[in-house]
Amino acid sequence: MSRILIIAEHDGQSLNVSTAKCVTCAQAIGGDIDIAVFGKGIEAIAAEAAALESVASVIAVDAEHLAAPLAANWAAEALALADGYSHLLGPSTTQGKDLMPRIAALLGVNQISDIMAVNTANSFKRPIYAGNAIIDVEVPNGAVVVATVRIASWSAAASSGSGSVDVRAADSEAVAHTRYIGLKSGGGERPDLQSAQRVVAGGRGVGSEENFKIIYSLADKLGAGVGASRAAVDAGYVPNDMQVGQTGKIIAPDLYMAFGISGAIQHVTGIKDAGTIVAVNKDSEAPIFEIADIGLAGDLFTVIPELEKLLA
Ligand SMILES: Cc1cc2nc3c(=O)[nH]c(=O)nc-3n(C[C@H](O)[C@H](O)[C@H](O)COP(=O)(O)OP(=O)(O)OC[C@H]3O[C@@H](n4cnc5c(N)ncnc54)[C@H](O)[C@@H]3O)c2cc1C
Incomplete structure (x- = not known):
């Protein structure tokens, strides 16, 4: 039977929803599901993880050198816990994509990327060519599966579980070659783009x-995260961590509103799992309207102020 360990993602305050999505993927694999929470003062986060449906236990490793999500330190601790697990999973977020390949390398296996569906416990579906094709990838029998989970493909596990929590000290030591300097967050108080609803x-x-500013203003009224097309990033309107799409972030919010975005395939790849897609474009022939649930042919500088009036 599979024994699955999920490495939790969190910001030191609360669990990132991507962890609950990894749990749903783990449920599809089947077997015992544990979650590892690394950090400092993480009891509340561990309790959140333990409440996720189907989670048997949470291993909360409380240590100063694990306080910051430094992949080099977290990978060493994951390695210390890996014995006996058939699967180690993490989300396909910026943090997960940094961490999971290191764990795979330390275990001497290849990493599976972006699991979007489970065929069997060692065979998975993942997208390639910007989501235009899906392939099956298989891990040799007996090898540990180290994988990232495509969070846009999975819903979050419910918080109806009651797993145990084991708080313990670290088995690993801080690595010497990498130091944590600080975290600069460009988004301020706005929801994180990758987990925003x-x-x-x-x-x-x-x-x-x-x-x-007109985009930020509407986002703030809706409590929304802010994204951008690559053209907007390349033109210097916004920083590149806001880019959505094939070479940016793949997101699946409940609501995605695109203003002045044409709908190139590389952009659409990043949003096609969104619940409702709203597009406003002054060109009624723009390709974004082919995938939009609600489309409005109009000038964004007229439409947004009108929307804001209605919201007020
Ligand atoms: C390998 C590769 C990877 C790529 N990865 C990405 C990626 O990750 N993400 C991404 O987004 N792109 C990516 N691209 C680029 C992509 O092909 C497009 O060039 C880009 O998405 C276009 O951005 P855009 O829609 O903002 O600009 P445009 O295509 O120029 O569209 C601008 C739109 O704004 C509309 N508009 C103009 N003024 C107004 C107004 N006042 N009100 C309403 N509408 C208005 C226009 O009608 C037009 O449809 C990639 C390309 C390649 C080759």
């Missing part, structure tokens, strides 16, 4: 960095 995004049609 609502995202408002702007494209080249927004026209300038100054004009992007």
Whole structure:
């Protein structure tokens, strides 16, 4: 039977929803599911993890050198816990993509990326070519599966479980070659783009960095995260961590609102799992309307103020 260990993602305050999505993927694999929470002062986060449906136990490793999500330190601790587990899973987020390959390398196995569906305990589906094709990838029998889970493909496990929590000291030591300097967050108080339930995004049609204020303003009224097309990033309107799409972030919010975005395949790849897609574009022939649930042919500089009036 499979024994699955999920490495939790969190910000030191609360569990990231991507961990609950990894649990749903683990349920599809089947077997015992444990979660490892690394950090300092993480009892509340461990309790959140233990409440996820189907989680048997949470191993909360409380140590100063694990306080920051430094992949080099976390990977060493994951290695110390890995014995006896058939699967080690993490989310396909920026943090997970940093951490999981290191764990795979330390275990001497290849990493499986972006699990979007489970065929068997060692065979999985993942997207390739910007989501235009799906392939089956198989791990040799007996090898440990180390994988990232494509969070846009899975819903979050419910918080109806009652796993145990084991708080313990670290088995690993701080690595010497990498130091944590600090975290600079560009998004301020706005929800994180990758886990936000609502995202408002702007494209080249927004026209300038100054004009992007209109996108931030609407996002703040909706409690939404803010995204952008690559053209908007390349033009310098916004920083590149806001890019959505094939070479940016793959997201699956309940609501995605695209303003002045044409709908190129590389952009659409990043949003096609969103619940409801709303598009506003002054070109009624723009390809974004082919995938939008709600489309409005209009000028974003007219539409957004009107939307804001209605929201007020
Ligand atoms: C290998 C590769 C990877 C890529 N990865 C990504 C990626 O990850 N993400 C990504 O987004 N792109 C990516 N691209 C780029 C992609 O092909 C497009 O060039 C890009 O998405 C276009 O961005 P855009 O829609 O903002 O700009 P445009 O295509 O220029 O569209 C701007 C739109 O704004 C509309 N508009 C203009 N003014 C207004 C207004 N006042 N009101 C309303 N609408 C208005 C126009 O009608 C137009 O449809 C990639 C390309 C390649 C080759």
